[in-house]
Amino acid sequence: MEKLFKLKQNGTNIQTEVYAGFTTFLTMVYIIAVNPVILSSAGVPFDQVFMATIISAVVGTLIMAFFANYPIAIAPGMGLNAYFATVVASEGLSYQVIFGAVFLAGLLFILLSLTNLRETLIKAIPSSLKYGITAGVGLFIAFLGLRMSGIVQDDEANLVALGDLHQGVPLLTIVGLFVTLILLALNVKGALFVGMILTGVIGFFTNQLSFDGVVSVPPTPVFFDVDIGGVFSQGLYAVVFVFLLITLFDTTGTMVGVGEQAGFIKDGKLPRARAALMADAVATTTGSAFGTSPSTAYIESAAGVGAGGRTGLTSLVVGILFILSMFFSPVVAAISNLPAITAPVLIIVGSFMMEGLARIDWKSFDEAFPAFAIILTMPLTSSIATGIAVGFITYPLLKLVSGKGKQVHWVLYLFAIIFLIQMIFFPVH
Incomplete structure (x- = not known):
């Protein structure tokens, strides 16, 4: 060793x-x-x-x-x-x-x-x-966690709306979310995993979680x-x-x-x-x-x-x-069947991914807007590909019209053309 x-x-x-x-x-x-x-x-x-x-x-x-x-x-x-x-x-x-x-x-x-x-x-x-x-x-992915748990639901008038928080799964998700947040705030090692376990325990005693076994031969x-x-x-x-x-x-x-x-x-x-x-x-x-x-x-x-x-x-x-x-596939299968256990992880991991926003120069419009367009488009279109395409098209365009076209690498112009063609003729929804 x-x-x-x-x-x-x-x-x-x-x-x-x-x-x-x-x-x-x-x-x-x-x-x-x-x-x-x-x-x-x-x-x-x-x-x-x-x-x-x-x-x-x-x-x-x-x-x-x-x-x-x-x-x-x-x-x-x-x-x-x-x-x-x-x-x-x-x-x-x-x-x-x-x-x-x-x-x-x-x-x-x-x-x-x-x-x-x-x-x-x-x-x-x-x-x-x-x-x-x-x-x-x-x-x-945070939005995905909110939807799969029922905290947010589809709505014809406003696209999405607050779900029924009196139902078992949304309520347990909220409890699990706050339990995990507290563990993170206390710097508990493995807080996300421990939070899932504690949420699962609560789900078990509230009859929302049941097991068909603990240990088994691994699936083929x-x-x-x-x-x-x-x-x-x-x-x-x-x-x-x-x-x-x-x-x-x-x-x-x-x-x-x-x-x-x-x-x-x-x-x-x-x-x-x-x-x-x-x-x-x-x-x-x-x-x-x-x-x-x-x-x-x-x-x-x-x-x-x-x-x-x-x-x-x-x-x-x-x-x-x-x-x-x-x-331990039976345990994992049981946990996976109750969205309230995994949804808090999605929501919290989503928040971790916001860190880089502090490093964007928001006062420079030709830098800020393409990033904003990506951030806005991804969750609203439910398409990561569309968000990336919008960002890669708007960035070189704004740089070009603002007289900074030479600052943009030629690869980015190539990507912009490819994504523009893709969005017009081969859209990925």
Whole structure:
């Protein structure tokens, strides 16, 4: 362990790394319950998503452990799963076709991770758009949590309205939300996971939650239930691009953020970045082959770093715990059937994604409005792709007419044209 993960060189030890691994796992284990809830709404069988979520998390996290030697965990990303579900629902396509889009996005991500094109793409897209996309996705998944719990419901006059808070599920959601908020305010480790457990306990004693068992043999994984040909026949190139774009920014941003916290960033660069990005790319491709949306580096890894994690041993522990979790599918299935347990997580994670808004120059109109357009459009159209398209079209346009066209990278002009054509002729609703 010492030689493999260079523990002394990184100023840590086995005990600290194991503790950090448990800490990271507890902060992100909610995904094995939340992800099946979201993707099953698109028709993907619960057991298939459950196993695919764990498999992709294990594959990505172990690659991160052994090849990048970073305490960063990988799992299917929030927001991307919601986008997956909305594309399936709005386009009337089979989930197999969208898995094909994810698979192709994963292959492209692998290729990008082997080249310098990734750096070009990241540098070309301005920070205001990156922060706007993250915030827009945050509002999108928070709104999803409000709707699935019944706190907000459809309304003909005003599109949406307050639901009946006297009903069991909305009421339990509110209780669970405040319980989790209190745990976060008290800096309780694994607050999101502990909040789910406490909400589940309340649901059990109020007869809203029942179990058909606790431990069972893991469900049989479904391999390559994917329709790649459908991606081309349906012209879903924009969908592939959106999956690739969000995963690229999300992963890179998380790695830089966690890297800075842990002191890994040297001269503005993250050592072994190529291996770290490859972990996410392979996890996305593998996950799609088994039945889940794209994977990404988890910002919750910062909790493990805060607990002292500095090497891949932390990630190894996370991977092992994910493997063990596959034996508890009855518990996860029961939790997933009660939206009040998972909805507070969606709402709170959505709030976490607002952080970047403080870094947008709101006094500069040509920087502020494209970000605002993204943030406004995503939740109101229930389409992450539409929000990104609006931002990428308005940003170069405003810069061009304000005499700042030379400040915009040529790649952005190319994206603007592509998105404009896509919105006119191939709209993704």
